[in-house]
Amino acid sequence: MATTDNEVKELIKREYEHGFVTEIESDTFEPGLNEDVIRRLSEIKQEPEFMLEWRLKAYRRWLDMEEPEWAHVDFPKVDYNDISYYSAPKKKEDMPQSLDEVDPELLRTYEKLGIPLHERAKLAGVAVDAVFDSVSVATTFKEPLEKAGVIFCPISEAVHKHPELIKKYLGSVVPAGDNYFAALNSAVFSDGSFVYIPKGVRCPMELSTYFRINAANTGQFERTLIVAEEGSYVSYLEGCTAPMRDENQLHAAVVEIVVLDDAQVKYSTVQNWYPGDEHGKGGIYNFVTKRAACIGKNSKVSWTQVETGSAITWKYPSCVLRGENSVGEFYSVALTHNHQQADTGTKMIHLGKNTRSTIISKGISAGRSSNAYRGLVKFGPAADGARNFTQCDSLLIGDRCGAHTFPYIESKNKSAIVEHEATTSKVSDEQMFLCRQRGIDPEQAVSMIVNGFCKEVFKELPMEFAVEAGKLLEVSLEGSVG
Amino acid sequence: MLSIKNLHASVEDKAILKGINLDIKPGEVHAIMGPNGSGKSTLSQVLAGNEAFEVTSGEVTLNGENLLDLAIEERAREGVFLAFQYPVEIPGVSNLQFLRTAVNAMRKHRGEEEMNAAEFMKQAKEVSKQVDLDPSFLKRGVNEDFSGGEKKRNEIMQALLLQPKLAILDETDSGLDIDALQVVSNGVNALRAEDRAILMVTHYQRLLNHIVPDYVHVLAGGRIVKSGGRELALELEERGYGWLGINDEDTSN
Numbered sequence: 001m002a003t004t005d006n007e008v009k010e011l012i013k014r015e016y017e018h019g020f021v022t023e024i025e026s027d028t029f030e031p032g033l034n035e036d037v038i039r040r041l042s043e044i045k046q047e048p049e050f051m052l053e054w055r056l057k058a059y060r061r062w063l064d065m066e067e068p069e070w071a072h073v074d075f076p077k078v079d080y081n082d083i084s085y086y087s088a089p090k091k092k093e094d095m096p097q098s099l100d101e102v103d104p105e106l107l108r109t110y111e112k113l114g115i116p117l118h119e120r121a122k123l124a125g126v127a128v129d130a131v132f133d134s135v136s137v138a139t140t141f142k143e144p145l146e147k148a149g150v151i152f153c154p155i156s157e158a159v160h161k162h163p164e165l166i167k168k169y170l171g172s173v174v175p176a177g178d179n180y181f182a183a184l185n186s187a188v189f190s191d192g193s194f195v196y197i198p199k200g201v202r203c204p205m206e207l208s209t210y211f212r213i214n215a216a217n218t219g220q221f222e223r224t225l226i227v228a229e230e231g232s233y234v235s236y237l238e239g240c241t242a243p244m245r246d247e248n249q250l251h252a253a254v255v256e257i258v259v260l261d262d263a264q265v266k267y268s269t270v271q272n273w274y275p276g277d278e279h280g281k282g283g284i285y286n287f288v289t290k291r292a293a294c295i296g297k298n299s300k301v302s303w304t305q306v307e308t309g310s311a312i313t314w315k316y317p318s319c320v321l322r323g324e325n326s327v328g329e330f331y332s333v334a335l336t337h338n339h340q341q342a343d344t345g346t347k348m349i350h351l352g353k354n355t356r357s358t359i360i361s362k363g364i365s366a367g368r369s370s371n372a373y374r375g376l377v378k379f380g381p382a383a384d385g386a387r388n389f390t391q392c393d394s395l396l397i398g399d400r401c402g403a404h405t406f407p408y409i410e411s412k413n414k415s416a417i418v419e420h421e422a423t424t425s426k427v428s429d430e431q432m433f434l435c436r437q438r439g440i441d442p443e444q445a446v447s448m449i450v451n452g453f454c455k456e457v458f459k460e461l462p463m464e465f466a467v468e469a470g471k472l473l474e475v476s477l478e479g480s481v482g
Numbered sequence: 483m484l485s486i487k488n489l490h491a492s493v494e495d496k497a498i499l500k501g502i503n504l505d506i507k508p509g510e511v512h513a514i515m516g517p518n519g520s521g522k523s524t525l526s527q528v529l530a531g532n533e534a535f536e537v538t539s540g541e542v543t544l545n546g547e548n549l550l551d552l553a554i555e556e557r558a559r560e561g562v563f564l565a566f567q568y569p570v571e572i573p574g575v576s577n578l579q580f581l582r583t584a585v586n587a588m589r590k591h592r593g594e595e596e597m598n599a600a601e602f603m604k605q606a607k608e609v610s611k612q613v614d615l616d617p618s619f620l621k622r623g624v625n626e627d628f629s630g631g632e633k634k635r636n637e638i639m640q641a642l643l644l645q646p647k648l649a650i651l652d653e654t655d656s657g658l659d660i661d662a663l664q665v666v667s668n669g670v671n672a673l674r675a676e677d678r679a680i681l682m683v684t685h686y687q688r689l690l691n692h693i694v695p696d697y698v699h700v701l702a703g704g705r706i707v708k709s710g711g712r713e714l715a716l717e718l719e720e721r722g723y724g725w726l727g728i729n730d731e732d733t734s735n
Binding site for chain 2: 428429430434436438439440452453454455456
């Protein structure tokens with residue numbers, strides 16, 4: 001469009017706003033991975049024997065596995081011995097008991113990111129677990145949650161305080177040997193959040209975990225486990241950012257959700273890891289396994305994700321619909337710009353009777369980026385009356401980007417019904433002309449058109465995060481007009 | 483107010499406008515008529531700054547300011563408004579949001595405070611009544627599933643909201659039944675003001691029964707071949723374009 005070269009350059013120069021580095025003393029492992037590293041990690045966390053064994057078993061599985069190459073992404077091989085597997089800010093005691101004990105430098109970091117950890121602050125009504133590099137540094141609203149019987153704590157704490165729940169559920173949805181990155185995570189995961197909602201309890205507030213990678217040459221391997229007992233409900237949100245660094249950094253997380261009879265879990269993600277610069281240098285490799293098991297009857301899981309960050313995203317939040325009448329939903333906005341690559345989608349595995357799933361995927365590609373939707377809808381032999389609806393829409397901005405759709409459908413049940421709709425469109429010159437003729441800046445016009453395209457997904461996000469997601473798209477699209 | 487001097491423009495190296503000269507004073511309504519392919523729509527697109535067209539020579543000023551140096555949105559903020567012949571859809575973006583963004587972009591340019599949602603809603607509802615549109619349509623996507631008539635009314639409503647200095651109406655009457663034509667015309671007449679110029683591009687005389695112009699110009703082969711008052715339009719209706727030596731190949735629409 002008509003924006004002059006200078007304007008475009010100016011816009012591109014505006015930088016990733018979460019790209020700062022916190023100057024804080026850390027205990028960081030030397031790069032490299034072997035059994036001793038895992039033992040040391042487990043020792044620092046004073047883990048019970050069963051955890052160490054679990055990790056070592058996963059590590060041995062990992063050694064025998066091959067890195068997957070089927071995704072529609074292209075990047076140099078990761079040297080797993082070049083990564084440090086643990087980095088934690090130094091602190092007086094092992095675990096801060098209250099916010100007063102948290103290093104003020106860390107509190108400032110989260111303030112700067114717009115995630116105030118002080119409970120009276122603006123996110124009032126949302127409990128936050130803040131994970132900094134490899135450890136959880138603070139969890140807010142512990143008391144009111146405890147009163148409701150809800151457990152919301154760092155997973156490292158849950159290993160000590162609730163070993164029976166950890167033993168029962170950890171790895172029950174994503175087994176250690178599930179895939180290459182899940183195995184790696186199982187061996188070296190350092191922290192993450194644990195959520196337990198007891199029978200019949202509606203969690204009194206939104207829960208959220210905020211992940212921050214700070215240290216250089218460090219991988220973040222967080223592990224989140226959510227268990228929703230019969231008839232319970234929880235809405236959970238995660239947010240992610242990282243400093244700007246020239247080197248790529250690895251983030252390989254695992255999220256497991258267990259949903260019992262009549263329970264509902266709503267899981268929302270706003271992923272804004274550093275995407276690399278406009279030449280494709282640096283950025284996070286985001287290789288994540290997320291899966292929910294709808295074990296119970298009438299259980300329901302909704303995944304909503306807004307993915308704007310990371311150099312490479314490899315992520316398929318999935319639902320295993322085992323319980324009768326269980327429901328799985330996947331709402332996704334994935335935006336790629338500059339040299340970003342995304343291969344993302346979902347898997348809906350229908351095993352039980354009358355299970356239903358909905359997939360709404362919105363992919364937006366700008367710059368020289370590549371954006372792929374990959375989805376599997378599978379019906380087992382017992383999935384009588386199951387049905388799926390899939391809608392995949394791609395929006396292209398400019399003519400140097402790519403959008404791809406890889407839908408897979410497997411059915412072993414004749415009564416299953418699948419509907420699939422897909423569209424590809426462009427931000428058209430006519431739309432831009434109309435907006436600009438009404439006095440609207442080209443950048444604002446693109447952002448408005450893209451927001452409109454994503455509306456169906458944004459309406460699934462909790463209110464305050466929908467606003468944040470809209471703004472995030474705006475920032476991520478800067479420099480896309482030119 | 484608007485001064486066009488010897489304007490030449492082309493699309494994909496094909497010359498369309500071949501020396502347009504036109505002056506419009508504040509408060510005046512000018513109608514541009516002409517057969518298909520005469521360059522009527524091109525003239526309105528070029529004035530608004532559509533980048534698909536290249537201005538090869540000539541001059542266009544609005545209140546002394548060179549319009550051709552300005553980007554599309556800058557022209558709009560200086561008061562140029564184009565009511566589109568075929569308004570495009572923007573799915574998922576509500577009319578309300580679109581209009582408010584536009585109004586606030588203009589206000590910002592003038593150094594005024596932005597309007598909040600409630601204030602704007604009130605104003606938008608009032609204006610929508612002027613073109614007989616139910617306020618519920620404000621919540622619908624921009625031009626999404628609008629009928630032809632609704633799209634045209636929506637364009638006029640935007641002009642009423644944005645209060646431009648120069649309103650260019652590109653075939654605003656096309657595709658309208660007689661009732662809708664009346665509604666749209668009422669809207670345009672409400673737009674008439676002492677400090678505003680209106681340039682209407684139309685194929686048919688019938689619009690001019692509802693919106694009476696001060697001047698009528700006949701465009702053919704990229705040039706204005708005849709100018710006159712209101713009576714010129716009536717003469718065209720009676721005698722067609724032939725007596726002007728113009729071959730009106732296609733009058734089917």
